[in-house]
Amino acid sequence: MTNFSLYRSNDQASISYFWARVLDTPLWAIFNMLPFILLKDFKASVFQLAVFIAIKPIVSLFSSYWSSMVHGRPKLLKTNIILAKCLGSTLFFLVPFFQSSWLLVIASAIYMCLAVGALPAWMEILKRNLTDVDCKKTFAYGSSIGYLGGGILPLALGWILDGSPQAWKWIFPLSALISLSSLPLIIKIKVVSTGESRERTRKSFLSYLLGPWKKSFEILSKKRDFLLFQIGFMVMGTGLMLMQPALPIFFVDGLGMSYVELALALSVCKGISYALSSPLWAARMQKMDIFKFSASVTALACLFPVFLILAKWNFLFVFAAYVGYGAMQAGSELSWNLSGPIFSKKADSSPYTAVNVVTVGIRGLFAPALGSFFCQAFGSESVLCLGGGFFLAATALLLHFSKNYEETGELAA
Template sequence: MDTTLRIRKTEQAYLWTSALKAPFWAIYCLLIFILCKDLHATSFQIAVFIALKPVVSIFSIYWSNWVHQRPDRLRTNLIAAGCLSYLPFFFFPVINSPWFVIGAAALYMMLKRGIIPAWMEILKLNLPEEKRKKIVSSGNSISYITGALLPLAFAPLMDVQPGIWRLFFPFAALLSLAGVYFQWRIPIDAAMIEKVKKPLNHHLLKPWKEAWALCRSRKDFMTFQLGFMLGGGGLMVMQPAIPIFFVDSLHLSYTALAIAIAFCKGVGFAITSRIWTRFMDKVNIYRLCGIVTIFAALFPVFLLFGIQSLTWVFVAYLLYGVMQAGSELTWHMSGPIFAKEEDSTPYSSVSVMAVGIRGLFAPFLGSILCSSLGSSSALLIGGGLCIMATLYLTQKQNAFTSETT
């Protein structure tokens, strides 16, 4: 296939998928508050919901391992994950169980993360190196801009019409599935496909052994993952405290939540996404992540000022959006950056796996801190872990070897 046509179809697929899934992600981000305010979930159910979001990444590696050295499976991997991940949300209008909502959210998050290695490998195969970071940045910006504006329309309806969110989810899921059309048109050149004999037994420990072997052989990649683990762990420690702080201390409506979480965060993400992309071309990934975690550490500080004025909550989420723009760019691109000419899926799979590992302990640590010290202390301790990540990454930035730049 003509190179220009392959590039254009791949770019269209990534950008259209990002745009079409944005409405669903916007309403999904409010799901924890829906559980608290509308479904009256217990504290245990809230803790399970928060913990499962990262923990399911452990199972994501088995989905992503399906495409390791099998480019012919990349497109199918995306389409199958999309169909399965959105299916449970079509039953929201008729099922009134917090556990079903928690299970649907966990399945969606598992498959959402499970397809990241496939997407990154598709971009690596079909796009020149200079276009990859730009297309990831553009896709994320489209998703966040759309997701920032839509909640301003549906959140006021949720305040006056309890339960209307049950209709929003299937509609948004159906819109997201329209992206399958563009994914199906992604070209996979037969000349690029390496047929690898399928193992007779897919041992449960196989992805873990491969990940450990990769980290042992690539100390620079291991160092990056440890730094990202500290910063990501700090953010996860904050998560159980945020809904408690919002509902019990600030008493926010859905409209205020939408303005903060969707609009302000989306604006911060959109206006700085290109800046992060240009900055990534000038500094190594260690220094870039160290700056990202500084913004993560500032987030809880400004959030606590929200007790004095709601404006500080909006400022906090504006900073969170700035942080997330840099975080998602470095997290997504770390696989192709470290892999260089190798298959990038094992590197991206390790990043997904690391989310699940820190999800095993960080949210529960946050819940314990909330119970024993209060939500404010949990937020500040999470910020402290982010500062530790900045110091570690800054100290270790020389470990980024010239071979991976």
């Protein structure tokens, strides 16, 4: 009876995560189009685009407070995810009644903040309920199916938006409703208990405010291997964020792309590539340490700005660039999301995953703003080249760290 109950619990966790990713796809698909909606329909300035692009990583700083509520409290893992989905979707139902670009930006920021904040809870549930191999497979297949849908939907959305620019008013609330339909599956999850739990103590506001930062510093101080992983990923992530303000300008002003062309490149090529490569990355991750694995991801990222610049002479290079980008993103998300369970080993993984969330917010404070400044000063192509330089540096760093990585999974001091 016990084994059967555990099997059902494991199966439900895997199924719930899979369908939650699939049903979140419409919202993330329209999020990918939002910078171009703001630029084409709302005539947003470079500064406004930089603000929107910066919001996604910056909200990660606030996400860390949401995720900190589950540290050492397995009973709150499922509740954390359910509340995040409910609260994060609320403002999208107001979009048809208030035609405001700032409402879209704020609603997106809240949703992204809570979605990222719930990631540590998801990773800890998968770690508790599944074997290491099954955890990686579940994440890889859930992500790949989500991105495959995310590749098909934006093409339809681009066609709709080209023909009816006001269609976004009903697309957002409908997408939010679809996202919420995964709640019954999440409610059925039975989180496997390891007998480890932390008693809830009353904290001062200052202690609560500084808690995630102190915990992150404590982990990075004690786990040198995790610190070096964060350094390598910070360099790569900074390169990606520097490029973001330049991309809409390069595509719209430099290449004159339509919504359908943008959707075909950004979502179809990227989404299909992500879906096809994600299982391959999961298999590759079993054969090498996380540093060498991440270095292969950043090496692939180096091709992205090269292909984009070549698109000025042959437009097909845009699609080649996003085929490579989709494969790179599949490996990057696998490394980023599973680094917590990998480095934490038998300990609670949620604080480790929360460190990833915090570092995203830190680079979001400066990288998009710098990218916007460099774009205005030197042009979008120069910023693309700068991002490629960061990818090369990240690859070199991660390969260097990999050489000192011992078989025990620790780095020598």
